[in-house]
Amino acid sequence: MRKTLRQFLLLAGLLTLYVQSFAQNPDKTITGTVRDTEGLSLPGASVQVKGTSLGTQTDANGKYALKVPATAKVLVFTFLGTNPKEVAIGTNTVINVTLTSANKTLDDVVVIGYGAIRRADVTTSISSINEKDIKNLPVSGVDQALQGKIAGITVSNNGGQPGGGVSVKVRGITSVNGTQPLYVVDGVPIMTSTNSIAQDQLGGKAGQSEQSVLSTLNPNDILSVDVLKDASAQAIYGSLGGNGVVLITTKKGRANEGKINYDVYFGAADVPNKLDIMNLRQYAQYYNSLIPEVAAASPGSQLPVIGELQNPDVLGEGTDWQSALFKNGYTQNHQLSFSGGAEKTNYFFSVNYFDQEGTIIGSGFDRLASRFALDHQVRPWLKAGITGNLSRSNQKIALTDGTETPTTIVLYNSPATPIKDANGNFITTSSLGANTFGQANSNPIATATLRDVRAIQNKAFGNIYAEIKFTDWLNLRNEANYDFQLGQNSAFQPNVVNQNTKQTILAPSRLREDRNNSHYWALRNYVNINKGFANKHWINFTLGHEAQASYYSGTWVSATDLNQNMPSINAGIVDPAATNSNVYEWAMESYFARGGYTYNDRYSISASYRRDGSSSFGPEKKWGSFAGVSAAWTVTNEEFAKNWKGIDYLKIRLGYGSVGNQNSPVQNAYSTNIRLFSIAPFGKGGVPANVGNPFLSWESVVTQNAGVDLTVLNKRLELSVDVYNKTTTDMILATTLPVFAGLDPNPPANAYKEIEPPVTNAGEMNNKGIDIGLTSYNIQRKDFSWKTNVVLSAYRNELVRLNSPNAILRGAEQDFTGSTSVVNITKAGHPVGTFYGYVTDGLFRDLSELNNGTNWGIAVGPTGLYLGDVRYKDISGPNGTPDGKIGSEDVTIIGDPNPDFTYGITNTLQYKNFDFSLFLQGVQGSQIFNWTRKYTESLSNAYLNQSTTVLNRYTSNNTTSDMPRFVNNWHSNNTRNSDRYIEDGSYLRIQNVSIGYNLPQKWANAFKATSARIYVSGQNLHTFTKYSGYDPEIGSFNKSVLTQNVDNGHYPTPRTFTIGANIQF
Structure with a gap:
């Protein structure tokens, strides 16, 4: 009884204390006004109790009232375009806040590789964008979203194929071996292969088959992108940084900020325009x-x-083959993320599903991805964490960019031939009287519909780290990176015969199966020092070691004559000649260091050094050293500049550095590579794959950079300008030897599996250019703001030399007659990938022009060379001067695919709860070889369809036309590669228009959300161009810099309309 009484009295006492405490600390209402730095109120600003979902928004006058519990400690104020601010509540009942503009401030942190520094201390050329610049764009990879956003970066989609390849150049073309930069995601270099599969495994042409290296990474998980553009910034990455470095930082959780975000959009796409082909x-x-x-x-x-x-x-109208091939495509994207944290642990988890149907039959891409990040403060001196990115993507590949591909056949296939017969079965040809129309054994719609070519990737990458904090300014970080990828590619073609007409639609049945496995690991340990002292000195220092390795294995097998068209290798006859496997390994060890010093926020200097030892090179050249140095002077922090009017900030930067490339085919330093044959005249065997070169070394890239950062007009205008000179030496090139050497006479084509000649360091390349970035805060008023961003990039590329004075690199195409000819050529003294052909001199309009003594190479006459045929200029001969004869010596450089400059203009406006953005992107001065016109204007076969432009061809009654006459297959003079097909590829594109509305807080609260935004947008709405093809954005053929801007049945970039929402709980 006494025990029960004591418990009752204790409970009553505690209850009394609780009631008294509650009475002393009741809920209270806090009021106030939120303004900007000019004193203007900010309507729609968010006011939230930190660590909770309790919050409100300011009204039209910037005022708010928020009832908070006694446990509330801090209010968080946020507004679009400003920096967030936290204010302690204390005993206050009125809290007025001023939010500063989210312009780039000197205290912003910039990621520079193996660390981060204050923007004020940056001495190199680095450009950055954040999540707002790339969020909600209907693209599969973030590389596409960089287009027109960063000065110095030239981005071209290689076609409209969902998940397809993207050409990214950082300050021009660094090497003939490729230009793709190094992508580093949260410290993890993306080093595994992105193998795809080509349609030539089923017969015919390969087509465009590359996949975006970043298509497995969800763009909505990205927080920021920083691009290291000059060698002084890239030097810390040594031999991996020669083509530029793109640092991608993903989102993480924050303590006391539990959030659930759901982002969704749906889109519909179509082909903006079709070519004018005759009905x-x-x-x-x-x-x-x-x-x-x-x-x-x-x-x-x-x-x-x-x-x-x-x-x-x-x-x-007849058969509209284009409309039958193109269709409406649909896109959907769903992203759900959870983020937050407690005192010691922060977390982030997201799951994403992206599905994009292509605008061409048989194309599409879908991705299921998830990501997690966990950081934990184990001890006051020890922090550890782990990140992981898991994804599975499935790309269905259309056959494009080739003469025998559906995208080209639909342009010259007869409108008199139906796609299917009366019974709904595919046909290839049809007859009018005794005349056959259509293409025997080829129906482009059947090919696109019945073939199934896909590339499946399963990928997991991330890192594990532990960071020891010795002092506030000294820490040791240990990291383990991992990247695993499994590829499963297949190409299937059934055998299809129309049983009524007995026409062969597709044959033979064939299946190709590829399996590949690649993995990468890295162990990295480095010390970071970041310390300021005496209010004038600031130092940062990094010293570290890294070991990394990658492994790749691939196996592929083909079978034909599949039983009952079953897509199984066991159902067919295995083709021994198309069955193979390979294994590649690579490893590298590195030591690196970087140091920086800033005095009084005026003078800064930074230096980087890295030494790499790579298995790609022999013992004589295994190790290479790379270094960079840069300096900056912040002029406006000088005493003499304190009273400058109109100039708020001025920094001058200079940099010099050397980085490298390992663009070598695997293990070409050694002669131990063996190419095994499963069949041979005398049984199984093998031959050496190549002649090794133990002295093979790195490509070297040296860059000089000068830059200016300027802010004027009370911080309303920000300007950044960089000029650079980048020289690549010791380019890795295959040696061309005489046939009697017994080696492959045409490396690296290796069409007949000959022994490859040694690879050497021989070439030199130069790029000079300028990058300009401009930000203007045009209007910043009470309820209206307007900001403009402009970026401009220009470079001039020149191949200085190859491995011999007369050496050339070629890029070839095949026309519909089956003949192959060189269309791109790379030679000393000219840019990479210039167009190659004859120079036209109008049409023959008078017999005296035909009979002027020139040997045209074709007999003159009505069924030979005659009036209305193309006339070519006699430019050169065997002795280098005109010789009165038209021949191979008259073929010369006729165009340049490289642009004079590229640019992007982004306007962002906000009015109360509405936001609007307009993004314009353009290219000026590039040229395109419109190979498509070689068959749509061939004027040689009466049974092939043509462009409507041929209706105005040269005839005896139309002698002023510039379109050649019809020649009925008498000769091919008029379709020679020439400047007749070179077109201006300049364009200005309305790349994106977006209109959004932030729902009032009470509406969001109705479904338990803290904020909600809905929007509609349009992508690739209209293109202003003189180009006559589908799309002036051509890019490279499978990312090769040797074949650029050749339009041979290109997959057009689609126009997309989306509607979406961003909801936060």
Whole structure:
């Protein structure tokens, strides 16, 4: 009884204390006004109790009132375009806040590789963007989202294929072996391969098959992107940084900020425009007009009269092959993320599903990805964490960019041929009278529909770290990086025969299966020192060691004549010649250091050094050293500049550095590589794959950089300008030897599996350019703001030399007749990938021009070279001077795919709860070789469809036309590679328009959300260009810098409309 009484009295006492405490600390209401630095109120600003979902928004006058519990300690104030601010509540009931603009401040932190420093201490050329610049864009990879956003970066989509390859150049073309930069995600270099599969495994052409290296990374997980553009910044990455370094930082959780975010959008896409190809009515008019032309020129080879085409006016449109191939594509993206943390532990977890159907039959891309990040303060002196990115992507690849691909065949296939017969079965040809129309054994819609070519990637990468904090300014970080990837690629073609017509639609049945496994690991340990003292001196220092290695193995097998068209290797006959496997390994050890010093926020100097030892090179050249140094002077911090009017900030930067490239085919320093054959005349065996070169070394890239950072007009205008000179030496090139050497005479094509000649260091390349970035805060008012960002990049590329004075590198294409010719050429004294062909001199319009004594290479006459045919200039001969003969010596450089400059203009406006953005992106001065016109304007086969431009061709009644005459396969003079097909590739594109609305707080609260935004946007809305093809953004063929801007049935970039929402709980 006494025990029960004591418990009752204790409980009553505690209850009394609780009630008294509650009475002394009741809920209270805090009021106030939120303003900007100019004293203008900010409507719609968020006011939230830190660590809770309790919050409100300011009204139209910037005022707020928020009832908070007694346990509330801190209020967090946020507003779009400003820096967030935290204020302790204490005993205050009125809290007025001024938010500063989120302009780049000197205290911002910039990621520089193996660490971060204050922006005020940056001495190198680094450009950055944040999540707002890339969020909600309907793209599969962040590399596409960089286009037009960062000065010095040239980004081109290699086509509209979902998940397809993207060409990224940091300050021009660094090497003929490739330009792709090093991507580093949260300290993890993306080193594993992105293998895809080409359609030539099923017969015909390979087509565009590259996949974006970043397509497995969810763009919505990215917090910021920093690009190291000059060698003084890249030197810390040594031999991996020669093509530039892109540092990607992903999102993490913050203590006391528990959040749930759901981001979603849906989109619909189409092809913005189609080419003007003749419909059936126009084709009938065209065909009928050819009959008298051919008869006049060659009475013995008259075209037949086709009764069904005699009255064009009663005919319909016929088969629209383009409309049958192109379709509407659909996109959906869902992202759910959880982030937050407690006193010692922060967390972030996200899951993403992205699905994009292509605008061409048989193309698409989907990705399921998740990411997690966990950081824990184990002890006051020890912090540890782990990140992981898991993804599975499935890319379905369309056959494009080749003469025998559906994207080209639909342009010249006859409109008189239907896609299917009356029974709904595919057909290839049809007859009008005794005349056959269409392509035998080829129906482009059937090919696109029935083939199934896909690349599946399963990828996991991330890092584990432990950071020991010795003092506030000294810490040791230990990291382990991992990157695992499994690839599963397949290409399937059934055997299809129309049982009614007995036409072969696709044959033979074939299946190709690829399996590849790659993994990468790295162990990294480094010390960071970051300390200021005496209010004038600031030092930062990094010293570290790194070991890394990668492994790749691949196996592929093909089978034909599949039983019942079953997509299984066991169902067919295995092709021994198409069965193979390979294994590659690579390892590198490195030591690196970086030091920086700033005095009184005026003078800064930084130096980096790295020494790499790579297995790619022999014992004589295994180790290489790379270094950079840079300095900066902040002029406006000088005493003499204190009273400068109009100039708020001025910094001058200078930098010099050397980095490297390992763009060597695997293990070319050694002769121990063996190419094994599963079949041979005398049984199984093998031959050496190559002749090794133990003296093979790194490509070296040296850059000089000078830059200015300027802020004027009371911080309303920010300007950053950099000029640079970048020289690549010791480029890694295959040696071309005479045939009698017994080695491959045309490396690196290796068409017949000959022994490859040694690879050497021989070439030199130079890039000079300028980067300009401009930000203007045009209007910052009470309820309206307007900001403009402009970036401009220009470079001039020149190949100084190859491994011999007359050496050239070629890029070839094949036309619909089956002949292959060189279209791009890379030679000393010119830019990489210039166009190669004849120079035209109009058309022959007078017999005296034909009979002027020049040897045209073709007999003169109505069925030979005649009036209305293309005339070429006699430029050179065997002795280097005109020789009165048109031949191979007259082929010369006729164009340049490299642009004069690229640019992007972004306007961001906000009015109360509405936001609007307009992004314009453009290219000026690039040229395109429109290979498509070689068959849509061939004017050689009466049964092929043509562009409507041929309706205005040269005839005896139309002698002023610039379009050549019809030649009925008498010769191919008019379709030679020439400047006739070179077009201006300049364009200005409305790349993105977005309109959003932030829901009022009470609306968001109705579904338990702290904030919500809905938006609509349009991507690739319109392109202003003179180019006659689908799309002037061509890019490279499978990322090769040797074949750029050649339009041979390109996959057009789609136009996309999206609607979406960003919701936070």
